């Protein structure tokens with residue numbers, strides 16, 4: 001064993017005890033990947049004419065780019081584009097492969113994602129058939145490849161036609177309620193469920209080459225997989241097991257493996273023998289005085305880069321590089337004195353999970369650029385989140401998504417891709433799922449952010465509580481089959497695969513495990529509380545229905561007007577118009593928004609005002625839920641709201657719209673998730689004030705309470721000094737309002753005044769909240785003058801605002817601009833307060849922006 005600075009490293013191979021040398025060899029690698037994404041053409045199979053295509057891409061986006069169809073998201077175009085799913089499509093390209101002259105090389109074509117039923121031909125010979133969009137395919141093509149003019153052709157079969165026979169054979173319908181067709185074919189295809197429609201998304205059943213295509217050239221042997229397992233971790237050292245899978249194209253006895261941490265060569269092996277086929281090598285490694293990886297908010301996301309290099313004689317054949325993080329993550333889900341816990345411990349301590357459910361960012365997946373991923377992650381981090389759930393009706397995400405989880409410190413809750421319906425369980429189906437699970441487990445398992453695998457979304461609760469068993473009138477035999485298939489998939493196959501390929505990770509069969517309709521269930525595991533929205537319960541019910549872990553809850557709103565303008569015309573701006581209904585997929589959508597609005601606000605008759613108030617409503621309702629969950633820590637140890645984003649421009653539960661624009665909700669989430677939080681509960685005239693601290697240190701703090709009237713007169717001010725215990729939630733005030741305010745509140749004051757609570761640490765206001773003495777619709781908000789101007793400061797543009805009286809829900813927008821970001825929006829402005837709001841995500845200058853700026857507030861509508 002040799003020590004290099006604070007990193008010591010030793011390895012034991014299954015085959016030989018290996019000696020160590022210090023020479024780090026880095027040279028041209030025999031394995032090369034040649035990008036084959038350029039120069040594709042496509043056509044409808046039944047037609048003659050070829051058109052240019054984009055790879056990665058989809059048929060829909062290629063048709064649109066060639067002006068063969070209109071914008072699928074515009075108005076009601078979705079309806080007219082359903083024919084595409086019934087057609088077959090062909091893609092082709094030609095390429096040269098000069099390296100084929102070198103007889104030592106082995107060549108294969110690698111497809112990182114084919115959507116979904118595809119036959120692939122090289123020089124007219126079929127090289128593979130694909131039927132699962134969630135796996136990559138590779139086919140050895142050495143003997144078929146020519147030096148010049150190879151033709152690669154892919155025939156995509158209609159996913160509808162491909163699965164119709166399976167439905168007929170089954171002879172019964174699956175309960176796939178989100179599949180927007182009478183014939184529920186989505187269950188038979190291993191294809192993103194949301195493509196078939198969802199209650200926030202359109203139906204676009206895509207086909208296409210949705211991830212990269214490459215020609216891969218290799219020599220003699222290749223590294224198939226590098227798996228790094230953290231076996232132990234303490235302050236002194238981290239012990240790692242490193243497993244290498246090497247595929248040798250022929251037996252050799254002069255291979256060498258070199259391992260590095262960062263740039264540091266920590267080991268070179270003596271010559272080892274590889275048998276033809278798959279070779280598994282195991283090593284041990286140790287990192288001294290490890291630096292830890294922390295979730296966002298608790299510390300740095302330190303990572304170590306571990307590389308394995310494979311040599312033969314002096315030639316480097318291959319290299320595999322993985323970035324790992326050293327941390328412990330435990331999901332504690334066990335019986336306790338209340339019922340059954342569900343919480344996450346990171347580096348030894350329970351951490352409250354603040355996060356969100358993520359859906360694919362586009363109906364057309366390849367349209368999601370790195371910039372769009374960056375923006376989503378920036379927005380999650382800005383909103384103080386530490387967990388994201390990749391929800392089971394979408395896709396196993398792009399590698400870049402997972403890279404950002406690691407880099408930014410977002411713990412990853414990864415569902416397998418099954419949602420809201422029962423699924424088949426025949427041999428063929430299980431085989432496909434097995435391949436898909438192994439492929440994706442191996443792809444993600446080295447990620448330090450990966451906290452847990454979850455079998456599916458809402459299938460167990462669906463089966464037990466959604467009435468499927470009576471609604472579908474299945475025979476006893478079908479019911480038996482459905483439940484037995486469920487058990488095979490989620491209680492046998494998937495947990496066994498996780499155990500085999502990612503042994504230390506927590507597996508959870510289905511989220512949620514408990515039912516929202518039953519209060520007793522809130523003592524057990526996780527819950528999706530849909531009493532608000534689907535159950536039409538008051539937002540206040542969030543206080544009663546607190547689970548041990550909230551993995552979904554939400555409330556809808558429309559995107560802001562500038563985003564609505566992008567898919568509609570002025571004549572569509574009506575809650576009941578066909579276009580607005582097309583872009584509202586929840587069966588109870590617009591009516592429900594209105595119903596809740598009536599409870600708290602005066603419902604504006606003007607559509608644009610309705611959209612605006614709808615966003616305030618969503619933000620206020622959800623803020624209550626998020627705060628309640630944090631207040632109830634440690635009974636409740638996490639809250640992931642539904643949903644972060646959208647896959648098209650529409651009304652939905654999202655906090656960020658399709659164009660990346662933050663709704664009022666996202667600003668509210670940022671406040672509700674702040675590291676230290678002040679939160680209030682006024683029930684009748686009983687006032688409770690809660691303080692929450694997510695840091696692991698005690699904090700000295702000041703709580704400032706002011707009672708003001710809307711005109712700006714201070715009616716009372718109180719400051720108290722306190723200590724916030726580490727990682728805690730406490731009630732610091734639980735009194736009658738009169739006691740807190742020093743006098744009783746008159747009926748006029750009730751309508752004309754508000755309380756402001758500010759939490760100050762080290763002279764900085766870290767959290768604040770406004771508490772009202774009556775609902776917005778009963779308040780007498782004065783008409784206000786909000787003065788605005790755009791100023792330039794240190795090369796940045798800001799909106800400067802001031803108001804003459806208390807102002808609710810200040811919304812800044814810019815005509816025709818749907819992507820501009822404002823550092824704050826939909827905020828309260830106090831009388832005589834001056835505020836600067838930073839403008840970003842625009843190339844417009846001060847003059848342009850001044851001309852198109854608009855300001856709205858609740859007072860003036």
Ligand code: BMA
Pocket residue numbers: 198199200393419420457458528552642
């Ligand atoms: C949840 C999700 C989705 C759905 C949402 C809103 O439970 O899992 O299926 O979009 O509810 O209904």
